[in-house]
Amino acid sequence: MVNIRSLDPSASPLDYYGYELRRLREEAGLGQAELGSILYCTGSLVGQIETARKVPTREFSERLDAALMTGGFFTRLVGLVLKSQLPSWFRPYAEMEAKATYLCSFQAQLVHGLLQTEDYARTLMGSRFESDLDGQVAARIERQRILDRENPPLFWVVMSEAALRQEVGGSEVMRAQLTHLSRMQEREWVKIQILPFEVGAHAGSHGSFTLLRFESDPDLVYTEDFVQGHMTVDSAAFREGSLRYDHLRAAALSVEDSSALITRVMEEHYGDQPEPGGSALA
Numbered sequence: 001m002v003n004i005r006s007l008d009p010s011a012s013p014l015d016y017y018g019y020e021l022r023r024l025r026e027e028a029g030l031g032q033a034e035l036g037s038i039l040y041c042t043g044s045l046v047g048q049i050e051t052a053r054k055v056p057t058r059e060f061s062e063r064l065d066a067a068l069m070t071g072g073f074f075t076r077l078v079g080l081v082l083k084s085q086l087p088s089w090f091r092p093y094a095e096m097e098a099k100a101t102y103l104c105s106f107q108a109q110l111v112h113g114l115l116q117t118e119d120y121a122r123t124l125m126g127s128r129f130e131s132d133l134d135g136q137v138a139a140r141i142e143r144q145r146i147l148d149r150e151n152p153p154l155f156w157v158v159m160s161e162a163a164l165r166q167e168v169g170g171s172e173v174m175r176a177q178l179t180h181l182s183r184m185q186e187r188e189w190v191k192i193q194i195l196p197f198e199v200g201a202h203a204g205s206h207g208s209f210t211l212l213r214f215e216s217d218p219d220l221v222y223t224e225d226f227v228q229g230h231m232t233v234d235s236a237a238f239r240e241g242s243l244r245y246d247h248l249r250a251a252a253l254s255v256e257d258s259s260a261l262i263t264r265v266m267e268e269h270y271g272d273q274p275e276p277g278g279s280a281l282a
Contacts, residue, residue, distance in 0.1 A: 017074070058082075086143075096222075100153050102213035105208070107159040107160065111159065113143065116140065121137050123173060124168060156249075158248045161196050164265045182262055204248050208223070210222045220233045
């Protein structure tokens with residue numbers, strides 16, 4: 001096993017987390033297996049987190065605080081750890097996203113990251129990240145906490161119908177993903193509209209983009225290519241993005257009709273399918 005004392009706690013939030021976990025566990029007189037038993041996990045997992053080989057989850061951190069009576073220390077720290085797992089080029093946007101009071105987004109192909117289930121995100125990211133997939137997925141799910149705040153941003157998304165029909169991870173994953181969209185649609189501050197295929201050419205044909213508004217910071221536009229993301233506070237770019245978004249929202253189905261389409265696609269394409277010559281599977 002790697003000697004935890006060789007870790008530099010100032011190297012990264014993950015190293016600091018592992019260093020403090022080992023220090024406080026030893027102060028409590030607990031072995032890794034003993035602590036794991038208390039946390040309902042293996043001692044091996046505790047050891048991997050202590051050596052910065054594994055990224056802790058928020059649930060693990062909450063249990064750890066209760067077990068070691070650390071007053072929420074690890075629960076607070078895990079937010080920094082998970083943010084550090086985001087790609088370096090994406091972190092500036094994530095910081096601005098967390099500060100925004102109004103998010104308007106058009107998604108040309110996939111479900112927006114703030115609305116993805118863990119399995120959907122894992123399938124998508126598994127095609128790009130060969131290592132530390134757990135950390136990348138946990139970081140994406142952590143971003144979604146902004147929608148659970150006491151005062152969440154108004155989040156309005158227009159998604160192409162392709163996002164509903166592009167199968168990611170199989171029928172079970174997609175069924176769960178569309179169910180999640182339906183549930184999120186029930187939130188007062190989340191609005192989802194679907195841009196149907198029959199619209200044809202539209203104002204978002206050049207790709208996905210997001211508009212962010214703030215209480216005190218300048219409005220900005222975010223776009224992304226296959227290499228990195230791009231943010232700009234250029235007023236002309238924001239005005240153009242706003243115009244395109246208004247056209248997309250006008251062309252899309254209403255929120256109510258979009259919800260009905262989500263349910264219909266879920267039932268028709270990702271529901272229980274009958275075996276050849278047999279009845280539907282349970």
